[in-house]
Amino acid sequence: MAAPLAPTVAVIGGGQLARMMAEPAAALGIPLRLLAEAEGVSAAQVVPDHEVGDYTDLDTLRRVTEGCAVVTFDHEHVPTDHLHALEGSLAVRPGPEALVHAQDKAVMRRRLVELGVPCPRHAVVADVADVEAFGLPCVLKTTRGGYDGKGVWFVATAEEAAAVFVEAAEQGRTILAEERVDFRRELSALVARSPSGQLAVWPVVASTQRDGICHEVVAPAPDLDPELAVEAQQAAIRIAGELGVTGVLAVELFETRDGRILVNELAMRPHNTGHWTQDGAVTSQFENHLRAVLDLPLGAPDARAPWTVMVNILGGAHDTGRLYDGYPHAMARDPRLRVHLYGKELRPGRKVGHVNAYGDDLEDCLERARHAAAWFAGDLGEESE
């Protein structure tokens, strides 16, 4: 193969986020090189230049990034030390100094408090006595390694807390206690930041979780106080800048019933709450992530429609889901529906795709996206039509 015409971007992790980076990479003529967990995983299906290997192995990381201009990530699980080691050879974006805030919740909380960003009340807890001193009921989280509701426990009693410590001790995990926030809903503020310091800020969205997994996103967040929207965006801008984030930063927020916002989580990569941008914004989060890590000027983040609704396709309790086989109904029922499948088989609780519906009428978008996602997941029979 001839020398590439543009710098190659290494992507660590072969999940759907890497897969969805491949679409704008192809359009922009940017070659990707992928480190995949196994042959045939989501992104490996669409990125020719891929290798299968272990992202916790530094030699593997060195080999796959050799000759690349920059390395970025499908997930936040690459050991921080390895990222520091790679920095001698190529640009690591986001860099380890920033990424640690998305890897370690205790580090993240400490830094956000220093910055004066509003957070839920929290404390690192070493035992049940610490939890009781913090106050029950509360939320316990492992500081590292949690995702999609894993590593998070809602505990009401000392017994429940004790069980968490048994589990965490087995895995050598540190535990963070946080207050249970009485929230009205969850919001997400998504920004992309380039090393040069340019920012692209998408509209603030409302997200709904189901069993700890992002399920539905409405862009923009309906009836959001404009001042609160600006506050959420400013928080994301401030965090991105102070932490030196490069690429996409998602700031997941609680909107409290008394009209405040509190930062829940940070993610430094394209995020589920930004999937609506693929069809609903001038520039998608996946394209701007690539632009940002290459320090190219960012694309406009404006919405292209008054409303965009994203609903995830999650494997349901039933065994009646359908993916490709669901196309005839879903596509014929709604010719404007945008479908994104990840090349994964349906399994209970697994994210296998999402749909976007955009338009002028929020109720219509909600109905279309919910119907399609339920149809694919098997949560709906044809008789429901």
Place this chain on the structure above:
Amino acid sequence: MAAPLAPTVAVIGGGQLARMMAEPAAALGIPLRLLAEAEGVSAAQVVPDHEVGDYTDLDTLRRVTEGCAVVTFDHEHVPTDHLHALEGSLAVRPGPEALVHAQDKAVMRRRLVELGVPCPRHAVVADVADVEAFGLPCVLKTTRGGYDGKGVWFVATAEEAAAVFVEAAEQGRTILAEERVDFRRELSALVARSPSGQLAVWPVVASTQRDGICHEVVAPAPDLDPELAVEAQQAAIRIAGELGVTGVLAVELFETRDGRILVNELAMRPHNTGHWTQDGAVTSQFENHLRAVLDLPLGAPDARAPWTVMVNILGGAHDTGRLYDGYPHAMARDPRLRVHLYGKELRPGRKVGHVNAYGDDLEDCLERARHAAAWFAGDLGEESE
């Protein structure tokens, strides 16, 4: 790799049209298998499951399509006999009976005349005397194998016609004479048709050629008489149905100065005059081509903006073109610009990419797209800003 979750689509030809099919294929979870002309060609850069081989070799075609549900094409150059032979094993879309009308201009003219579709005056000519009888000046075309202005000659004298016959005889080509149409402009009517007979009809666009290569497309065609627009769309619908086209059909038309339309060319694949749909329509021609060849319901072809302008990036006379290196200026100047590069090196006259600009103001879209394309091609210095 596990068994694919959706039927595999074989694509013959590794050019940019196949490359741009890969984006919606990834989104829809549809695996592609590619037959590429050489390692590293445009589509082979983004389709993992590819083989390098000769599309005029039936054994190669059989091998690459084995296990696929359907085969479709990046170009129209696969021998008709081979397509018939493949039909025993899998669906060939478009099929050979339809495709021959895009492969052979004499067959196409004969059929369109039978259908009563308005065409320029034409005749198959065997020698200079035939051309003189037809009338000079005229246009001579090889009936097979021409593209992007190749295989087309504008002749004014018997001497010029004689030179064409010398060249054509060397290549064993048949020659078609056509009147030189006094056209106001060129239009294109793009439709997708599924085997079940569903149609998606995009707005009629105006296209401008430069040296026989599509250079600029405006969607929709400005100031087009609505009756003429319907006439153009009806012609495309009629041709697609009567010829049994499956996939995208582009009908290139002349709009004459006296307000008629005449069919110039047919293409049965995604077409340069449809590249605007990637950013300007609800469903792109590439996605609907895939849906159509799989006999899935088609996506809505409506425009998403009042105007979309596409300008091709063509290698210029100068050696000052830039592709990736042109991004900092192009992207910073116009954050709403949509860039599509094909992974090809710049060479004089070669199509290496295109840009789309959409918006409410046609002049603004024209200026943005023209500026960016000229910038990439090297036809513009920074001092022109």
